[in-house]
Amino acid sequence: MxxxxxxxxxxxxxxxxxxxxxxxxxxxxxxxxxxxxxxxxxxxxxxxSGVIKAYVAVVDQVKVGLPVSAFASVKLERQREEELDRFSTAVLRWPEVVECYLMTGKMDFLLRVVVKDLDAYEMFLKQKLTRLDGVASIESSFALGQVKHAHGLPIAP
Missing domain, CATH: 1.10.10.10 (Winged helix-like DNA-binding domain superfamily/Winged helix DNA-binding domain)
Structure with a gap:
């Protein structure tokens, strides 16, 4: 359907x-x-028909001890299909990555990483992201605060 x-x-x-x-x-x-x-x-x-994909509980990341949102822009050495797929497959295994987008522009992927503190983010970088073959560069930015986070799409009749 x-x-x-x-x-x-x-x-x-x-x-x-x-x-x-x-x-x-x-x-x-x-x-x-x-x-x-x-x-x-x-x-x-x-x-x-797949229009409704799932029903979920929206959890407050601060109240569960995960207050840090880091955004990692990742550039791969090559943008061939195999490398893009390998990176995507690895990201799917990492629970800290709550969002990942294949991008146009200077970087290939944008990741939103949720962790308890800066030490945890550093560990994520060192033990996971930088160990992945084909990663050319990583640029990290940290959210100072959240202005808006919508969970629903702007659906209007």
Whole structure:
């Protein structure tokens, strides 16, 4: 069911679920002005088609002892498919990397690394990132504070 056509009702459902994934079908049906059964069918269709990928709990990184967000811009020696794939595969194994993007421009990858302190980031660099074959350079920046972190997409009808 790959190309599900999303209409305004689906967009309202998605916006509501992004705001509260625990919303009951009754609550959702009121928001979109449908009875609970058709509403539930639409949610199942959005799940089955992959539009809704998962339901997760959003955890406060500071309250769980991981206050440092570092952004590592990584340049590879070569940008051949094998090297890009090898780097991507390695990153998938590292729990400290919570986001990774293949980029255009001067750097090849941008990583968001979440750790408890600067020592932990240094250990991540020394034991993981710098040991990976094909890494030409790493440039790190540290977040001083978080201005905005949206968990939902800007879906509007």
């Amino acid at each position: 790959p190309n599900h056509e999303i209409d305004d009702i689906d967009r309202k459902l998605l916006a509501a679920l992004q705001a509260d994934a625990h919303a009951t079908m009754e609550n959702l049906s009121e928001i979109v002005a449908l009875s609970p059964s058709p509403c539930a069918r639409r949610v199942r269709m959005l799940e089955k």
